[in-house]
Amino acid sequence: MLAVGGVGAQAAQPGSQQPGATIVISNDYGGSVRKRTAEVQQINRLGQTVEIRGSVCMSSCTMFLGAKSVCVMPETSFAFHGPYRFFSKLTSLEFDQWSRVIANHYPSFLRNWYMQTGRYRGSNPARIKGSELIRHGVARCR
Numbered sequence: 001m002l003a004v005g006g007v008g009a010q011a012a013q014p015g016s017q018q019p020g021a022t023i024v025i026s027n028d029y030g031g032s033v034r035k036r037t038a039e040v041q042q043i044n045r046l047g048q049t050v051e052i053r054g055s056v057c058m059s060s061c062t063m064f065l066g067a068k069s070v071c072v073m074p075e076t077s078f079a080f081h082g083p084y085r086f087f088s089k090l091t092s093l094e095f096d097q098w099s100r101v102i103a104n105h106y107p108s109f110l111r112n113w114y115m116q117t118g119r120y121r122g123s124n125p126a127r128i129k130g131s132e133l134i135r136h137g138v139a140r141c142r
Contacts, residue, residue, distance in 0.1 A: 014064075026053045028064075029058045030061050036061075037063065044068045047068075049071075053076060058079035062105075062106070065105060072133050073141050081122060081124075
């Protein structure tokens with residue numbers, strides 16, 4: 001299992017098949033990058049909106065920023081670190097490949113920072129408040 005962070009909290013139901021639905025993500029601690037990629041693809045295919053709320057969005061949860069329609073709350077803390085695999089180390093090629101997969105889910109300002117800095121954070125994730133993301137153009141949830 002390739003992951004960024006631990007097991008994700010089941011605070012939302014990104015698997016909803018309802019076109020145009022609003023998916024609320026709240027206090028999500030991350031999980032599988034592969035699974036999160038598929039969830040974001042489905043959300044975009046169905047024209048769903050993602051609202052990132054709660055106190056934390058950690059690890060692969062941050063990939064929900066790749067939804068075409070997404071908003072965040074100013075007080076939500078987003079935690080970023082690089083990809084890793086449980087029980088065995090990623091090769092440098094795998095690390096670069098999975099870092100790009102993750103970064104491609106971010107707005108350009110965040111993508112550049114992640115590739116230069118954020119992905120090298122290990123057990124001490126870099127934290128960015130939703131208010132900072134809003135300041136850079138991510139929509140604020142109402």
